[in-house]
Amino acid sequence: MxxxxxxxxxxxxxxxxxxxxxxxxxxxxxxxxxxxxxxxxxxxxxxxxxxxxxxxxxxxxxxxxxxxxxxxTIEGKEGKAANAIREAWIAADVPQCGYCQSGQIMAATALLEDNPKPSDDDIDTAMTGNICRCATYMSIRRAIKDAAKTLA
Amino acid sequence: MLPRFLSPDTADYAATLSIPPLSRRGFVKASGAFALGITLIGRMRAEAAGSPLKEVAGGDATPSLWIAIEPDGTVKITCHRSEMGQQVWTSMAQIVADELEANWEKVEIVQALGHPKYGDQNTDGSRSVRYNFHRLRVAGAAMRTMLETAAAAHWGTTLANCKADQNYVLRPSTGDRLSFGELAAAAGKLEIPAEADVNLKSRDQWRYIGKEIPSLTVPLIVRGQGTFGIDVDRPGMVHAVVAHPPQVFGSVGSVDDAAALAVPGVMQTVQLPTPEAPPLFQPLGGVAVVAMDTWAAIQGRKALNITWQDGPNAGHDSDSYRELLQENTRNPGAVELDRGDTLTALSNAPNKLTAEYYVPNLAHSPMEPVHATAEWDGDTLECWACVQDPQSTRGVLAGFFGIDPDNIKVNATWLGGAFGRKSKPDFVVEAAFIAREVGKPVKVTWTREDDLQHGYYHAVSAQRLEAALDDDGNCRALLHRTAFPSIGSTFNAAADQGAGFELALGASDNPFEVPNLRLEVGKAPPHLRIGWLRSVCNIQPAFAVQSFADAMAHAAGRDPKDYLRDLIGSARIIDPNTEGATYPNYDASLEDYPIETGRLTHVLDKVAKMAKWGRSLPKGHGLGIAVHRAFLSYIATVIEVKVTNDGQLSIPGIWLAMDAGTVVNPRHARAQMEGGTIYGLSNALYGEITAKNGAVVQQNFPDWRLMRMSEAPRAFEVEIIDSTSRPAGIGEPATPPAAPALTNAIFAATGKRIRSLPILGPTGETLNLES
CATH class of the missing domain: 3.10.20.30 (Beta-grasp domain)
Structure with a gap:
């Protein structure tokens, strides 16, 4: 139906x-x-x-x-936090294969919408449900912080 | 924008090329073949008369094979390797565009179909740059020369007065310039220059090679764009999943599909043929459920009632197999490398050290499980799939279905991770078989359970090392025995022990300057499909040998880094072939890529400095070090661990020094160092595939565990050694030293020596600190 x-x-x-x-x-x-x-x-x-x-x-x-x-969805997600995340992702070339990255970006965007200045521990908590086999974790952590700075 | 999978050799390609605008100089005649730009004219010439660049080192460098310049100046660069996160689109384009003097903003990538004309397309072995660096430079420079020659003719001047610069050819004496788009048609009519007439840039002229050029894929990825294997959509396409036999060479005894067919959306079931040994890239057999969407197919598969028939691997059990491998390393094996008289030295040694190591089967587990879409039109077949080698996939399909390869097109999509799994195209054959039965385009989805339970696994291994130590603790003799099922067994049912080409990955090229060295390999009959996984057989010898070096240092009462440095010894070039080994050197000549021990000690010294080796550490912290040559690159890694009294393990920092010769993109190389290291750590901490009654036990992420954000180190420093040596591998060589650096660090922190992986396993939360 x-x-x-x-x-x-x-x-x-x-x-x-x-x-x-x-x-x-x-x-x-x-x-x-x-x-x-x-x-x-x-x-x-x-x-x-x-x-x-x-x-x-x-x-x-x-x-x-x-x-x-x-x-x-990633296709429709807009707004300040989403733009900041996308720009930071591009500036740092965060993704490798990219397969997990729409999930990573949706999680990171929600984090910044909720908490514009996340600490490392906040990032770990918000992002640890998203696995990346390419292990872009270090880049993701840096990029979330870079994005947060642009929102400040 | 080109359709996603259009290759420059398809007829459609010509249709996408538009009539060029009339040049303001009236230079380009917009008529007939001229309108097609440089590629097609160049190609016709190359095919009619032969190209002088067909035989350059690395393969065909005919410019039209790799580059198309459109009238608007767009530079289309064909990437014949598969993009799986190593940024091969970007690196291939950097090489071509640099020599071509293209404006980076004008570069677009065309993903090649699988076809022999491109030469090797097998995107594994960390060799895309190594294999293609020279010929793509030649191709780019040859087309640049043709553009400059066309400009010289137009201006009535000499070639020396014309200089390509960022999508234009300049005539500095007059200030005139012509765009690449304006010149394309005329350039395409010129003879292709010979290699000797092409001037490659000097290193100091490189604009893109060696620079941190941003990825060409990332701007698409952040919008959820780009097409992975799972994203392919065809008109009229239906979806399938397959219930595979639990055992390799198990089969369907009987099947009742009534309940499956009753699931809303399920259309039909298809029984697949049972393969015969050896596995090759044959589909595994079983029953496919075909449905209107993926979910219905998955639900239908759950509702199948299948009685499986045991096959020849029914008795296989990982626990007893481990004992067999260990037993086979406690007895003499076939000798692969022999220096001095190791056995006598060991029996006469005043001090002996012995240790046994174990690494389990591992699964690639890319985030995208394998997917393939197949569509038949009469006897012609087209496939879209996340394959590392579309060319060999085409050959495998041709062989399986008995059709001419010219009637098969294989499109490589983006790969959502691969790590070696996607160079085995069994899943594409499976999709093609089901599509032929169904008579519609079919996309086959492998779920995570399929991925983990029906892979081509990294081989389980047992190793035993014995050392003769003198009174000062120096190693005088080293016996290394290893037993693991061979990748060869996937292609030859009689292969029952590790082969020379596998031992050449980190075992027979042992760099230690010890007077007596012996490598033996024991029997290991296959029961699962064995394949190559990121860094392949380097994983096990790097773990054992680098762990054992640490243990010898401890026995000698010496600093592990200093001891390791002394083991490697003097700066020299070694050749395992002179000591009995079969040493292919990653398909490179030892003249071009010698084994240079001085480069190992260099990265070792560098990483020790980066990590401040020898510094005092807080309680519960420890540093571990390891160094390894793989894929012609030299990598040293230091890991800092923190272990609490109750065994909680964390990794505060990692330092890595890499010498991979000439590096095309340092930013993306660093990403591979990070990724390759974490891949190795994830496997070492948690990774284990086991079998019971021939069937793999692990099903999904709850029992196949990967490192997550909260476990990733807060500090990860990578240093790339500045080098003018030939480019070497980047994607894999960071993986092997990761595990021993970690276990050596755990020993430094706790005194607990770990010789059997995984360290924690999928459910382990804390280290058992009792020895």
Whole structure:
């Protein structure tokens, strides 16, 4: 049965089987391939999207339980914090393969929106749910701090 | 913008080239073939008459193969290697664009299809820059020369009066200039110069090579753009996942798919053929579930009722296999390298030191599991996949389906990490088989469980080292025995022990200046698919030998760094071939890339200085050091650990010195040093793939654990040794010294010697400090 979700500010009609996780609705039905599939069990963070501004694992969220919440993906994420993060990511060449990076950016953006001056410990807490096999962690930490400076 | 996977050799490519605007100088005639710009004319000439640049070192440097200049000045550079985070798009473009004198802002990348005309496309072995540095410079310089020649003809002057500069050719005496776009058509009609007539820039003229040029992929990545294997979409495409047999060469006994077909969205199931030994790159067999979306396919797979038939690997169990490998290193093996008389020296030694080391099977686990999309049109096949080698993938497909390679196109997408897994195209063959059965384009998704349970694993290994020490603690003889299943077993069912090419990765090129040295290899029959994983067989000997050096230093009561330096000894060049070894030297000649022990001690001294080796440390802290040559590069690593009384382990700092010869992009090289080190640490701390009844036990990230942000060191300093030597490997060589530097640091901090990996395992939280 078709339902309507608010994704990146637009009401979007979706006709997927009940219980289908939001990740696969975004990727296979809506062709929004920014959120990635890394584990399917909420452990790696590659599928991170914002649910009313809070980072969530879209592989664990049945699309038919989203309700009226606003879903934002990497494709639609804008704003001061997001821009600062993107600019810092580009300036430092943070990503290597890039596969986990939409999740990393969504997590980092939510961190800065919530806490504009994060400490190393704050960064560890906010980012440790997002695995990067290329191990861009050191660059991510530096770039979040660089982005925070531009927001100050 | 070109369609994502368009290669310059497709017919469509010509259609994307537009008629150039009339030059204000009326120079370019906008008619006929002239309008096609430099590439196609150049290519036609090269194919008709042969190119004098086909045979340069490294392969075909014919400019049209690599560069297209469009009338608007866009410089399209073909990248024939796969982009997997090592920034090969950027490095290949840096090399070409520098010699071409292209304006970096005008550079666009075209990802090549898999085709033999590009030469080697196998993006592993840390060799994209090494293999292509010279020929891409020649290609760029040759096209620059043709542009300058065309300008000289236009102005009626000599070549010496014309100079390419940032997408223009200048005539300094008059101040005239012509853009590359304006010159392209005329340049394309010229003869391709011979290598001797092409002037490569001197190092001090490089604009891009050796500079921190920003990545070409990152601006796309931060917007969620760019196409990975999982992101491919084709009209009418359906989705599949496969229930693979738990054991290699296990098979489907019976299958009941009624419940699977009842899952909403599931369309059909397809049974795959069971492979015969050796594994090669054959699909593993099993049952595919085809559905409208990935989720439905995954749900359908869960609902399959399959009775699996045991195969020849049913009895395989990691615990008993470990005992077998250990036993085979306690007895003499086949001798791979022999210097002096090690056995006599050991039996006469006043002091002996013996230690045994163990490294388990490891999984690549790139963040993107493997994915492939296949589409048939009659007998022609096109695939899109995250493959490290689209060319060999094409060959494998041709062999499997018995069709002409010319009827197969393989498009390499971006790779969401690879680490060696994606140079095994079993998953592409699988997708093509299912697509042929279904009659629609099919994308096959491997879930994380598929990735961990059906990989081509890094080989489990047991090693035993015995040293004869003199009264001063100096090593007089070293016996190194190793046993591990061979990568060769993936291609030859009879291969039952490590081969010379694998021992040449860090074992037979042992740099220690000891009078007696012997390397033996024991039997290790294969039961899993064995493959190459970032730094390959360097992992195990680097761990054992660098740990053992630390243990010998301790036995001698000496500083580990000084002792290691003395073990390496004088600055000299060694050749394992003269001592019985088979030593391919990473497919490089020993003349071009000798094994120089002085470069090892240089990075060792450098990293010790960086880390302030010998400084006093807080309680519970320790420094560990290791040095290793791999992929023709020399890397030394120091790790500082902190271990609390209750065994909580953290890594406050890492220092690394790298000598990789000429480095094309220092920024991206540093990233590989960081990434390669953490990759090694993650494996050492947590990584272990085990099998029971022939089937891999680990399923997903809860039981295959990777380092996370909270565990990453707060300080990580990399120093690149300034060098004019030939470029060497960057992507892999940081991995081998990471594990021994860590375990040596743990010993320094706690007195606990770790000889068996992983250190903690997937669920371990604290070190067991009891010895």
């Amino acid at each position: 078709a339902i309507t979700l608010k994704i990146n500010g637009e009401n979007t009609k979706i006709d997927a089987a009940p219980g289908t996780p939001l990740l696969w609705v975004l990727r296979d039905h809506l062709k929004m391939t920014g959120p990635k599939f890394g584990c399917g069990v909420g452990q790696c963070g590659a599928c991170t999207v914002h649910f009313n501004g809070t980072p969530v694992r879209s592989c664990q969220l049945p699309h038919d339980e989203v309700g009226d919440a606003e879903i934002t």
